[in-house]
Amino acid sequence: MILANDFKREDTYIGPAIRRAIDRVLSSGWYVLGKEVDAFEHAFADFNEVEHAIGVASGTDALSVALAALGIGVGDEVITSALTAFPTITGISRVGATPVAVDVHPHTGLINPDCIRAAITKNTKAIIPVHLYGKMCDMPAIMQIAAEYGLKIVEDCAQSVGASYEGRLAGSWGDAAAFSFYPTKNLGAYGDGGAVVTNNEVVASRARQLRDYGQDKKFSHLEVGFNSRLDELQAAVLSEKLDYLTEWNNRRRSIAKRYDELLEYGTVLHESRHDEHAFHLYVVTVKNRDKVLHAMRDFGIQCQVHYPKSIDLQPGYLQVAPKNAPKCPEADALTKSIISLPIFPYLTDQEVDTVIGHFNQVVAHVG
Numbered sequence: 001m002i003l004a005n006d007f008k009r010e011d012t013y014i015g016p017a018i019r020r021a022i023d024r025v026l027s028s029g030w031y032v033l034g035k036e037v038d039a040f041e042h043a044f045a046d047f048n049e050v051e052h053a054i055g056v057a058s059g060t061d062a063l064s065v066a067l068a069a070l071g072i073g074v075g076d077e078v079i080t081s082a083l084t085a086f087p088t089i090t091g092i093s094r095v096g097a098t099p100v101a102v103d104v105h106p107h108t109g110l111i112n113p114d115c116i117r118a119a120i121t122k123n124t125k126a127i128i129p130v131h132l133y134g135k136m137c138d139m140p141a142i143m144q145i146a147a148e149y150g151l152k153i154v155e156d157c158a159q160s161v162g163a164s165y166e167g168r169l170a171g172s173w174g175d176a177a178a179f180s181f182y183p184t185k186n187l188g189a190y191g192d193g194g195a196v197v198t199n200n201e202v203v204a205s206r207a208r209q210l211r212d213y214g215q216d217k218k219f220s221h222l223e224v225g226f227n228s229r230l231d232e233l234q235a236a237v238l239s240e241k242l243d244y245l246t247e248w249n250n251r252r253r254s255i256a257k258r259y260d261e262l263l264e265y266g267t268v269l270h271e272s273r274h275d276e277h278a279f280h281l282y283v284v285t286v287k288n289r290d291k292v293l294h295a296m297r298d299f300g301i302q303c304q305v306h307y308p309k310s311i312d313l314q315p316g317y318l319q320v321a322p323k324n325a326p327k328c329p330e331a332d333a334l335t336k337s338i339i340s341l342p343i344f345p346y347l348t349d350q351e352v353d354t355v356i357g358h359f360n361q362v363v364a365h366v367g
């Protein structure tokens, strides 16, 4: 069976170093917000070429903390993409703001700047561009809209650590950015984790306060805040893994290049600038997606769908969306044709060829 992700392989390579890091934390006697979190935050900020990184409990919390740190809350509308993981919506809603999902570009699946513009109201306060699959949104166009309307930008970088656009890294464009360290991510913890990054000193210190019950120092609570802290164990794991991230992202890029070279049918949702794409996922559109998915499974290859339903059709979104929320036909159409092929750093060359060989054969038969 070729899995979409096989974490046990990673363990055979880096397990000993990870176990040493875990031991180090266990024997330190300090488990929340200590030296490990501090060291990881500095290393992660450096990696992303930003001033500050603040470790939190998940990518969803990173979105909420970033929005709250920018003063966004009840009564404010936040525009985001209709093709994203649902937690983007959870992160907005948890601060009391109203999520507004807008349509995507059919050739990339990324938020369409024209649709952002069309959805702006007097209540709009922020945009969350989602760098889906590891490919960055059209940030110059989005920055231009934000500047025109005085909106904040929080980049959703859950899938895009190490991606760039015109040489500038994901997370370094907006007022703040949110990263996820969910195990499947390009930089995954061994549990949940996330980070807010920003170049703004004021936003950074408010985010630090917010993640820790709103306290600026022990027993001084300036606001209610959250309990959302990256723990020492996950920070130690992440510091070890951060050293491999560039190598792993490059391996993802070379797998994608091989898929591109051999792909005979279907259309990819990325252009050829592999160096800028983090290839969290390798996504192709095909006509008979469900048939292809099942036929691949019969060959022992686990393909996935990210995502089978667009946000504008999710009941959870409709409970919190504005009454006249935009329709998103391009996102809806994509959810019926997209399929994600296995891609992770320890996939072997032989497996890559097996996957694409079967994929070509299957699509030739079922479309």
Ligand SMILES: Cc1ncc(COP(=O)(O)O)c(C=O)c1O
Pocket (backbone or CB within 6 Å): 058, 059, 060, 061, 084, 085, 087, 088, 130, 156, 158, 159, 179, 180, 181, 182, 192, 193, 194
């Ligand atoms: C695009 C996107 N945004 C936000 C999140 C939320 O991250 P987490 O699962 O760490 O809360 C995820 C991950 O599931 C994601 O893929």
